[in-house]
Amino acid sequence: MLRAIVADYVSTHEPVGSKALVDRHQLGVSSATVRNDMAVLEAEGYIAQPHTSSGRIPTDKGYRQFVDRIAAVKPLSAAERRAIMQFLDSGVDLDDVLQRSVRLLAQLTRQVAVIQYPVLTSARVRHLEVVALSPSRLLLVLIVDTGRVEQRIVELGGALGDDDVSRIRDVFAAAVHGQRIPDAAVAVADLGPLAPTDLRDAVIRCGAVLVETLVERRDDRLVLGGTANLTRNAADFEGLSGSLRSVLETLEEQVVVLKLLAATQDPGTVTVAIGAETQDVNLRGASVVSTGYGSAGTVFGGLGVLGPTRMDYPGTISAVAAVARYVGEVLGGR
Known part of the structure; x- marks a missing residue:
């Protein structure tokens, strides 16, 4: 009975009456029997009467009962x-x-x-690219396995050569590749003291930017x-x-x-x-x-x-x- 009321109300957006239920669903019982059943459902809070002399509509409790009793989801073709x-x-x-x-x-x-x-916390690092925009400016491109791409610019304290950029790329790639994002953030934070002396300042600057990117954002x-x-x-x-x-x-x-x-x-x-x-x-x-x-x-x-x-x-x-x-x-x- 509740299933029929929900189906009719969703379809017509009109309060459902006992006669309409009998006519549409061929229930094989009289309107009086349906009215009695509807009275029970109303007393139990599954349906309500929005206006005097109108039919009934499902309540939130009625919809919940209907949803909980959906036996199977119709598969797509x-x-x-x-x-x-x-x-x-x-x-x-x-x-x-x-x-x-x-x-x-x-x-x-x-x-x-x-x-x-x-x-980001559910993802893993797929690739980290370090690109020299100028001798004193780097572009970090972080790609994660969800398809998300983050790009950040790092301002350096001095100029770097191409070989230095490659070395920095290798340092960070070894630390974060394939890592879950929270683990990658920890690994990056630990890189500064371990970096070669001539690259330490650049690694620390890049690491600070990366950690900020890797830590889950609230937006x-x-x-x-x-x-x-x-x-x-x-x-x-x-x-x-x-x-x-x-x-x-x-x-x-x-x-x-x-x-x-x-x-x-x-x-x-x-x-x-x-x-x-x-x-x-x-x-x-x-x-x-x-x-x-x-x-x-x-x-x-x-x-x-x-x-x-x-x-x-x-x-x-x-x-x-x-x-x-x-x-x-x-x-x-x-």
Whole structure:
């Protein structure tokens, strides 16, 4: 009964009455029997009556019960999987792949899609390049296995020759190549006293810049797509603690959404936070469906969608899981 009420309300956005349930779902019982069952569900807090003499709508508790009883996620077809992989794999760099990911997820779910930039602490150093911009200025290019690229300029206290630059490159490459980011930061911090005397000042200056780059930054960014989709469901947020404007402000601030994504660390598990479960008053009318993405057992970050509690949960969960899987494969293979 609850499944039918949720399905009808998601589809029509109209309170669901007993007669409509009997007619649409061919339940084989009378409207009176359905009304009795609905009265029980209402008494237990799974559905509510928004207005006198109207039908019933699911509550957050009702949606939670519905989500918890989804037996299996509908798999994507082979054609859909190929299309997703080809679309993401044609991204030219990390930024492009993430932009394509949220665009695709927003199209599949018709909700707001969000993806977190790969977190540095979960990555390993793939390559460190040292380039001489001038005799007294170096460019450090750090490439990690998530596809993230960091570039920093180091001002030196004196001039260096080409051989000196090569020696500095070798010193740092030996210390950080293949290391997890936290371990690489420790290794770099220890290099100064061990460096050859003639290179010590340059190594210390480069090391200071690298450590600052390697230590996890607090400005983790989100990429958003499909924000305009919220306007189609503006009425879903009215009358609750948070209006559509409040939801948009929360998305803009990103802190709450980052916290929800950070709570999802298992790429194989999709988490659904419904209404008050988001623990933010501005999102009382919203749900967040999220998971982690990564490769070879390493979580790069989180992704998901945000929309009204009245959403297609089975379809949304399926889309989030699929896009997360292929984003991880694309970034892990680069």
